[in-house]
Amino acid sequence: MTTETRAIVVGAAVAGSAVANAFGAQGIPTLVIEKGFERDNSTRGDFLHPPTLRFLDAWGVLDALFDDGALPIYHLAVSHRTLGRLATYEIRARGQGRAGRTIAVPHDRIEAVMKGCAQRWPSVTLLEGTVTGLLREGGRVVGARARVGGEEREFRAPLVVGCDGAMSLVRRELGIESDRYLYDHYFVYIQADGPTDPPAAIHFCLDETGVIMVASRPRRRMRIAIYCERGAQNDLLRRSDADLRAYVTYRVPWLRDIHFTREDVHVYAVARALAEAFWAPGAALVGDAAHTTHPAGATGMNLAISGAARLAELVAPVLAAEAVDLDALDAALRAYQAERRPAAALALEHNHQQAGRIWMNGCHLDPYTYARNADPNAGWGVEGAGWGENPAALLRSAGY
Numbered sequence: 001m002t003t004e005t006r007a008i009v010v011g012a013a014v015a016g017s018a019v020a021n022a023f024g025a026q027g028i029p030t031l032v033i034e035k036g037f038e039r040d041n042s043t044r045g046d047f048l049h050p051p052t053l054r055f056l057d058a059w060g061v062l063d064a065l066f067d068d069g070a071l072p073i074y075h076l077a078v079s080h081r082t083l084g085r086l087a088t089y090e091i092r093a094r095g096q097g098r099a100g101r102t103i104a105v106p107h108d109r110i111e112a113v114m115k116g117c118a119q120r121w122p123s124v125t126l127l128e129g130t131v132t133g134l135l136r137e138g139g140r141v142v143g144a145r146a147r148v149g150g151e152e153r154e155f156r157a158p159l160v161v162g163c164d165g166a167m168s169l170v171r172r173e174l175g176i177e178s179d180r181y182l183y184d185h186y187f188v189y190i191q192a193d194g195p196t197d198p199p200a201a202i203h204f205c206l207d208e209t210g211v212i213m214v215a216s217r218p219r220r221r222m223r224i225a226i227y228c229e230r231g232a233q234n235d236l237l238r239r240s241d242a243d244l245r246a247y248v249t250y251r252v253p254w255l256r257d258i259h260f261t262r263e264d265v266h267v268y269a270v271a272r273a274l275a276e277a278f279w280a281p282g283a284a285l286v287g288d289a290a291h292t293t294h295p296a297g298a299t300g301m302n303l304a305i306s307g308a309a310r311l312a313e314l315v316a317p318v319l320a321a322e323a324v325d326l327d328a329l330d331a332a333l334r335a336y337q338a339e340r341r342p343a344a345a346l347a348l349e350h351n352h353q354q355a356g357r358i359w360m361n362g363c364h365l366d367p368y369t370y371a372r373n374a375d376p377n378a379g380w381g382v383e384g385a386g387w388g389e390n391p392a393a394l395l396r397s398a399g400y
């Protein structure tokens with residue numbers, strides 16, 4: 001049995017749900033195919049920034065995130081284990097209302113809320129299944145094959161959007177290369193119960209061995225990120241809960257009241273990658289399928305969401321027509337790449353530089369320079385683009 005629709009979206013995490021919301025808001029018949037979440041994404045990344053929040057607001061997702069407990073972030077602090085607090089910066093609002101300030105929402109809740117909102121659009125259908133390949137005719141993608149409930153099925157659409165993450169099958173099927181660079185460090189993330197100091201803040205805690213970030217979460221919780229040179233992450237993961245807790249509280253003494261269990265501990269490798277193309281006739285890539293960035297700028301989800309919004313602006317008028325003009329569709333996809341690929345490349349570069357300022361290169365060894373460099377309103381705050389969330393600002397700052 002073959003099913004026809006206007007757009008097939010592969011993957012329903014942040015990028016896929018963003019595309020589904022953006023297409024749903026325009027009434028585009030859209031089929032989203034998600035194979036089911038295998039990873040525990042509860043500690044992956046929490047921060048959504050103002051330019052992105054405006055898109056989410058327009059789709060009704062921002063209200064849902066606040067209903068879910070979204071925590072606005074007000075401060076960035078830097079301290080040292082023996083020197084004490086070195087800096088406390090206010091993170092300025094960028095614009096009025098709830099969309100004007102960075103928020104923290106646990107990553108798995110962002111995925112769940114965005115997916116739930118996508119399902120509210122009458123033109124959007126979500127299906128549990130694994131996409132196994134693309135359908136092609138005359139050099140263009142015309143749909144996808146998927147395993148659904150043990151059965152191989154075919155789905156046809158003028159546009160397939162690959163939102164299937166860093167190891168994207170869609171990208172590989174299209175033969176699009178990606179220059180993947182694996183950093184030589186890992187992050188061990190722990191979600192813990194307890195108050196942060198300051199509340200509603202990002203706090204970089206230095207000592208003689210490195211940097212630990214403590215980020216506030218809703219409901220008096222936090223996310224602790226421990227930077228580890230390759231190999232050191234295994235040493236941390238082998239420790240008992242009590243030993244790991246003692247390690248954290250030795251390095252960050254003000255965390256003495258935290259609680260966590262083994263299920264709250266995750267390890268992440270970090271990579272940067274940029275696909276050589278973001279489109280092919282009948283197909284587009286959004287999110288980590290197109291670009292993966294170092295998390296220093298808290299940018300990946302934000303790029304995915306703004307990319308989804310821009311893709312929808314460009315292709316929706318073509319997909320909404322009674323008969324889809326394939327030349328017009330390809331022109332819109334070409335425009336999407338022309339705008340988004342250089343923007344993503346710049347965001348990756350800014351995040352790499354930011355990683356050098358706050359995590360790598362022995363930056364913890366000079367705490368005072370570190371504290372100056374961490375000012376979110378100065379060095380890395382090009383219209384908010386130091387967090388990479390506003391690619392248009394990045395392009396302007398680079399003189400494009």
Ligand SMILES: Cc1cc2nc3c(=O)[nH]c(=O)nc-3n(C[C@H](O)[C@H](O)[C@H](O)COP(=O)(O)OP(=O)(O)OC[C@H]3O[C@@H](n4cnc5c(N)ncnc54)[C@H](O)[C@@H]3O)c2cc1C
Pocket residue numbers: 010011012013014015016033034035036037038043044045046047048129130131132163164165166169187268269286287288289293295297298299300301302303304
């Ligand atoms: C430690 C860490 C911290 C981070 N912090 C932040 C932050 O604070 N702010 C921020 O903006 N970004 C952050 N990021 C980046 C952000 O998490 C990612 O960029 C973003 O989540 C990528 O979303 P995605 O939907 O593109 O890909 P993914 O989350 O990888 O989702 C891909 C989806 O596709 C599905 N899928 C894959 N293959 C198939 C198939 N064949 N058929 C059907 N479905 C399929 C998968 O099941 C999955 O649901 C962080 C990343 C890390 C590692």
